Amino acid sequence: MADNKIFFSYSRDNSEFVIELAKELREAGATIWLDQLDIKPGTRWDRSIEEALKSSNTLLVILSKSSVESHNVMDEVSYALEEGRTVVPVLLEECEIPFRLRRLQYADFTQGNEKGIQTLIKSLNLESDVANKLVDIAAEAESTKKADNKPKPAPEKPKEEPKSKAKADPIVAPLEEPKVVTHKPEPPKKTSTPPTPAKKSNSKIVPAILGALVVGALIYFVPKLMNGDEAAVTEDSSNVENTETPTISPPESGGTNTSITEEEPEEPAVDEASIAWKLAKEQNEIEGYLFYLNKYPDMDEARKMDFEGSIKALYSKEGYIQYSQSNGVSYFEKVYPQNTPSVPPIEGYLIKIDQSRNVKGGAYGTSGFNRRLGVLEKDDYAIIKEVIPSGTAYWVKISY
Structure with missing residues (x-):
């Protein structure tokens, strides 16, 4: 099986597992092809995959929930089966295995990496020296992984030194600003003078005159009001009340106040579909x-x-x-x-x-x-x- 070229078919969601397994197989001496490791920069991705698939004797398909839903993975499986290539399923996680793969012997990694490697060796029919190297490499990688996953002790916190009490700063009294003293001029002293005696007014004459004027006005106006002037006043007031104020109604919207509306000609219907x-x-x-x-x-x-x-x-x-x-x-x-x-x-x-x-x-x-x-x-x-x-x-x- 030294000349057997193994092609990896998988979902991108399982890249971490696939790359690690591919490196272990290659280090053990198996001939493998993986797109992420073997496609050179600048070459067409789909053409490189097609050429590698044609030149491979074995297709290693990684089965997971995402890969069984991938059209690309199922296309590669169909091609390998139609061309009579060896197809080896690798069960990475519990999922619905496609019908065409259920009768094939598969490697089971759901029970742990060690058991998965043992079943993979049988499924791939690897030579003894390659199989032994693969077991050793996988075991070493697993122990390294476990060591890396061990929780590290938390670093001790440095002891904090007791803080010395800060010395109080001396209190500095604020400097007082010099007060500006302004001398207000004193108001002049009032001199008390005796009030001038008011002249006596003719207080009895003025009320008599006013009373005479009021009586005369009443004698003149009351008869007129009782006769014709009252009607004149009433007529004048009714004329004022009955006077109608002309109202101006605003023109209707459109800027014209005419009652005749011009009908616009209807536009022909547009056939948008045509x-x-x-x-x-x-x-x-x-x-x-x-x-x-x-x-x-x-x-x-x-x-x-x-x-x-x-x-x-x-x-x-x-x-x-x-x-x-x-x-x-x-x-x-x-x-x-x-x-x-x-x-x-x-x-x-x-x-x-x-x-x-x-x-x-x-x-x-x-x-x-x-x-x-x-x-x-x-x-x-x-x-x-x-x-x-x-x-x-x-x-x-x-x-x-």
Whole structure:
């Protein structure tokens, strides 16, 4: 098994365990390939993984809750099984083991690292010298890990020296500011002078005159009020009260005070869907057609035929690709038509690629399967032209 190349398939969530195990196997003398250790800077990641997978004899798949949900991991397992490679599962934590792996002998690391290494040696069928080195290296790494995990005694706190009482600072009395004394001028002394005796007034004459004037006024005005002047006064006051004040009403909104309203001519209705479709046709790109589909999904038959013909004209290359796994999980996102199931696929589906995949010259089991025509990158689109069942999985012929 010295020439046996071991390929690691795993989820990124388990990177710490995988890197440690890969280093231990490599140090013991096994030939391993791990993307995080062996892909050189500047090379394409997906191409390096594909070449390493093809040149490896054994696939070591790390099983965890996250890895069994990973499409990339399951793709690598499917490829290895289809190509007749040895697949060795490593159970890192309790999880639902995929059906296709349940009958394979696996290494169990859920009961501890020591037991996991022993079962891994049997599963990989390692040579005795490599197996012995691996046991020693793993044991040493485990003891080092336990030593590092031991709680360290807390450092003793230095004894605090008794603080000496601080000497009180001498109290310095604040300097008094000199007071400015201002001499206010003394007010002049009042001299008491005897009051001048007031002259005697004719106090009896003035009230007599005022009384005579009041009596005369009453004699003159009372008769007039009792006769016609009262009516005149009343008439004048009623005229004042009955006088209406003109009110000015503000003009209605719009700036004019006319009662005649001019009717504006109605504008013709705009067909927004037709304008949007015209713009999509002028642009002639998949993004424009999909924007129209999302905004106006309820197309009539004529527009629907035009839509399907327009997107088919965008893709001229043809090839084959695996559409779904044997458990029914699809590798693609179905975009059109809407409100139809993704599995099984149907001719005419517009699909969106969720991860980088190779386009083959034929379906699995045919002569063109080993010929690669190209690569569909993530978020590319393709149209299904033919559906090919492969057991419980599906392969499809596509234009892309």
